[in-house]
Amino acid sequence: MLANIPRLKDFIAKNNLDAVIATCPENVTYLSGFWAMSQWVRRGPQAYVLFPRETAQPCIIANSGILDLIPDQQPWIREVRRYGYFQIDVDSSATLDAGDVLQQQLFGSTAYKDSVDALVTAMKEKGLTRGTVGIDEMGITPQCMEQLTAALPDVKFVRCFSLFERVRSVKTPGEIEILQKAARITERAIDAALNIAAEGVTEREMLRAFNASLAHDDAAPVVGCIGFGNRSAMINVQPSDRKLKRGDLIRFDVGGRYRNYRSDMSRGASLGEPAPKIAKYYRAVEKGVLRGYDIIKPGLKVSELFKEIVATVQKEGIPHFARSHVGHGIGVDGYDPPNISESSTDVLEENMVICVETPYYELGFAGLQVEDMVRVTNNGAASLMSLPTALRIL
Amino acid sequence: MLANIPRLKDFIAKNNLDAVIATCPENVTYLSGFWAMSQWVRRGPQAYVLFPRETAQPCIIANSGILDLIPDQQPWIREVRRYGYFQIDVDSSATLDAGDVLQQQLFGSTAYKDSVDALVTAMKEKGLTRGTVGIDEMGITPQCMEQLTAALPDVKFVRCFSLFERVRSVKTPGEIEILQKAARITERAIDAALNIAAEGVTEREMLRAFNASLAHDDAAPVVGCIGFGNRSAMINVQPSDRKLKRGDLIRFDVGGRYRNYRSDMSRGASLGEPAPKIAKYYRAVEKGVLRGYDIIKPGLKVSELFKEIVATVQKEGIPHFARSHVGHGIGVDGYDPPNISESSTDVLEENMVICVETPYYELGFAGLQVEDMVRVTNNGAASLMSLPTALRIL
Numbered sequence: 001m002l003a004n005i006p007r008l009k010d011f012i013a014k015n016n017l018d019a020v021i022a023t024c025p026e027n028v029t030y031l032s033g034f035w036a037m038s039q040w041v042r043r044g045p046q047a048y049v050l051f052p053r054e055t056a057q058p059c060i061i062a063n064s065g066i067l068d069l070i071p072d073q074q075p076w077i078r079e080v081r082r083y084g085y086f087q088i089d090v091d092s093s094a095t096l097d098a099g100d101v102l103q104q105q106l107f108g109s110t111a112y113k114d115s116v117d118a119l120v121t122a123m124k125e126k127g128l129t130r131g132t133v134g135i136d137e138m139g140i141t142p143q144c145m146e147q148l149t150a151a152l153p154d155v156k157f158v159r160c161f162s163l164f165e166r167v168r169s170v171k172t173p174g175e176i177e178i179l180q181k182a183a184r185i186t187e188r189a190i191d192a193a194l195n196i197a198a199e200g201v202t203e204r205e206m207l208r209a210f211n212a213s214l215a216h217d218d219a220a221p222v223v224g225c226i227g228f229g230n231r232s233a234m235i236n237v238q239p240s241d242r243k244l245k246r247g248d249l250i251r252f253d254v255g256g257r258y259r260n261y262r263s264d265m266s267r268g269a270s271l272g273e274p275a276p277k278i279a280k281y282y283r284a285v286e287k288g289v290l291r292g293y294d295i296i297k298p299g300l301k302v303s304e305l306f307k308e309i310v311a312t313v314q315k316e317g318i319p320h321f322a323r324s325h326v327g328h329g330i331g332v333d334g335y336d337p338p339n340i341s342e343s344s345t346d347v348l349e350e351n352m353v354i355c356v357e358t359p360y361y362e363l364g365f366a367g368l369q370v371e372d373m374v375r376v377t378n379n380g381a382a383s384l385m386s387l388p389t390a391l392r393i394l
Numbered sequence: 395m396l397a398n399i400p401r402l403k404d405f406i407a408k409n410n411l412d413a414v415i416a417t418c419p420e421n422v423t424y425l426s427g428f429w430a431m432s433q434w435v436r437r438g439p440q441a442y443v444l445f446p447r448e449t450a451q452p453c454i455i456a457n458s459g460i461l462d463l464i465p466d467q468q469p470w471i472r473e474v475r476r477y478g479y480f481q482i483d484v485d486s487s488a489t490l491d492a493g494d495v496l497q498q499q500l501f502g503s504t505a506y507k508d509s510v511d512a513l514v515t516a517m518k519e520k521g522l523t524r525g526t527v528g529i530d531e532m533g534i535t536p537q538c539m540e541q542l543t544a545a546l547p548d549v550k551f552v553r554c555f556s557l558f559e560r561v562r563s564v565k566t567p568g569e570i571e572i573l574q575k576a577a578r579i580t581e582r583a584i585d586a587a588l589n590i591a592a593e594g595v596t597e598r599e600m601l602r603a604f605n606a607s608l609a610h611d612d613a614a615p616v617v618g619c620i621g622f623g624n625r626s627a628m629i630n631v632q633p634s635d636r637k638l639k640r641g642d643l644i645r646f647d648v649g650g651r652y653r654n655y656r657s658d659m660s661r662g663a664s665l666g667e668p669a670p671k672i673a674k675y676y677r678a679v680e681k682g683v684l685r686g687y688d689i690i691k692p693g694l695k696v697s698e699l700f701k702e703i704v705a706t707v708q709k710e711g712i713p714h715f716a717r718s719h720v721g722h723g724i725g726v727d728g729y730d731p732p733n734i735s736e737s738s739t740d741v742l743e744e745n746m747v748i749c750v751e752t753p754y755y756e757l758g759f760a761g762l763q764v765e766d767m768v769r770v771t772n773n774g775a776a777s778l779m780s781l782p783t784a785l786r787i788l
Binding site for chain 2: 087091
């Protein structure tokens with residue numbers, strides 16, 4: 001189970017909702033455990049999860065063409081409604097295994113005309129024909145939303161993408177385990193990339209080594225910013241044919257996707273001894289992240305965390321250091337709440353998993369960045385990292 | 395240039411629009427050439443391209459945090475408006491290179507409050523304060539859409555995601571070149587996966603080999619369905635620890651992303667001699683695709699193509715063969731128009747690039763599939779493939 005169901009129920013109750021409906025890929029997978037492939041790989045396909053407040057069972061709504069994924073994934077939500085035509089045949093001479101039997105059952109169920117038809121039927125059968133229903137506005141198309149509101153005129157629909165985000169911000173044990181593995185896999189990929197570092201190696205070659213390592217560990221590349229020298233100052237530097245030179249700073253801001261969960265981390269390395277300014281500035285941004293480790297605990301105001309980290313970087317060597325944010329939650333999407341900014345009104349909670357980062361970008365010079373994935377525990381910060389934070393000298 | 399600008403202008407004129415606005419990742423990248431990273435890797439970030447009908451210049455709207463991507467990518471649309479705060483510094487002692495100079499200029503421009511503020515300002519300055527404007531409804535959030543319509547009450551906004559899809563369906567030379575490379579890279583990855591085929595090798599190990607090959611060729615994995623034996627009958631089979639056995643059919647339905655463009659193809663292989671039914675059925679689905687090659691040309695009704703292909707598979711060995719569709723366009727997204735179905739009213743046009751596929755899924759037996767990427771030319775079908783269509787016997 002990925003979803004934090006007690007927290008979801010609490011938010012549903014506090015917002016006086018009768019049900020919530022997940023519609024975007026991240027929320028559908030988070031809530032049900034079902035990776036509704038078509039919505040992850042193309043623009044437009046619809047999949048939903050209906051989660052009623054009361055005793056009625058939750059329900060997955062998916063197009064017929066992805067039902068085959070149910071047996072392998074075994075989502076905890078067992079009720080599945082399908083829509084649309086998709087042809088499969090059955091070998092009548094074969095003894096089907098359990099997965100194929102389940103597939104056959106699913107394909108034997110009613111095929112609704114379209115996604116909204118299936119959703120409306122489910123809502124009616126579960127007594128959701130009036131009241132207030134939260135709908136994740138980030139996955140349903142405007143056309144489907146119009147069709148839904150027209151079919152259920154007595155239901156008041158309110159947007160609830162941000163409710164899902166807030167539920168997601170406190171991780172379950174299952175999520176923490178995946179995030180921990182995602183972090184370790186990404187660290188190994190950084191190591192693999194740095195293992196080929198030598199004069200003349202290009203940014204692109206290093207990305208290839210990074211991505212090959214992810215592939216070996218069953219993770220997919222998502223963010224692969226690797227920049228050398230002055231290119232490291234580009235915020236989202238996309239690897240080019242720039243060759244590595246002695247004295248270059250190498251900045252990684254990288255992350256992948258593992259079992260649908262994201263990683264996001266940053267480290268720096270130097271080919272040979274770094275220039276004094278690089279060493280000094282890197283140490284300053286590193287100290288900022290380390291200051292985060294000192295003070296992170298449940299109850300800490302996120303705005304305080306922001307101020308302490310920024311002040312530390314300023315004090316430790318970059319007096320003009322300024323940032324919009326110094327981190328963010330991470331989970332099934334790359335940015336979960338909280339956003340670690342001065343204006344945040346959030347407070348850290350136990351089992352938030354956050355990225356703490358203090359990037360500094362100076363055009364004509366370099367980009368220096370340390371970013372760690374950190375879990376908030378009742379004993380303070382628990383790192384998901386194993387790589388040292390210090391500038392690695394190659 | 396990726397976008398088919400003459401076709402876009404033609405569609406804008408026919409629909410009596412004064413401008414169109416791209417908002418989803420695929421359309422923003424397609425229209426401008428700008429890969430607005432944040433919207434590709436997270437749910438929510440907004441980026442737009444405003445394209446006026448008349449002489450006014452088109453314009454990219456992006457958050458400040460991705461402006462660094464502009465110098466490397468050099469989108470053909472030069473006007474860029476940014477929104478939001480992002481801190482970068484400049485080494486005043488350094489001589490900036492051309493890319494850094496451009497970055498500095500971009501960061502020196504006005505930062506609008508938010509994405510809609512930037513878009514509305516651009517529209518006003520370009521005289522778009524009344525009339526009819528097409529907006530791609532698949533990338534803009536409902537909140538931003540409300541803000542936009544409130545700010546420009548005299549503009550009639552009409553949805554135009556499907557207009558973009560129809561423009562995209564006829565490829566430019568630049569797109570064809572990328573799609574050709576994407577196809578070749580994916581074929582190499584299939585070869586790499588089949589190179590490790592042996593008794594005891596798992597589906598997952600084969601996927602790792604496939605993905606590692608993509609990484610080596612600068613492509614990212616997107617669809618990696620690889621199934622053995624009866625698992626090959628699962629439509630979207632996700633690789634498991636199932637071990638390869640002699641006589642197993644191996645089905646690949648795979649694709650990646652290369653320079654933001656997609657590949658999608660399918661092949662089958664057999665470890666040792668296939669059972670007669672596998673050989674017969676595979677040959678039937680293969681003949682269906684080959685029939686497509688015979689008749690594809692500009693002007694052919696897509697519904698005719700569907701009927702011919704289905705009838706061929708039926709005649710060649712699977713009399714009960716039935717399908718919702720036997721292919722689709724492909725480009726910056728996995729499915730572009732046309733959808734090759736019986737109900738389609740589309741007609742093939744020169745330089746459409748389509749996937750032609752005849753998958754057959756039989757639970758308890760196997761899944762047999764041939765899928766080719768094909769360009770429509772005035773001389774008929776031009777394959778983007780080099781792998782033979784025949785069942786490969788290992």
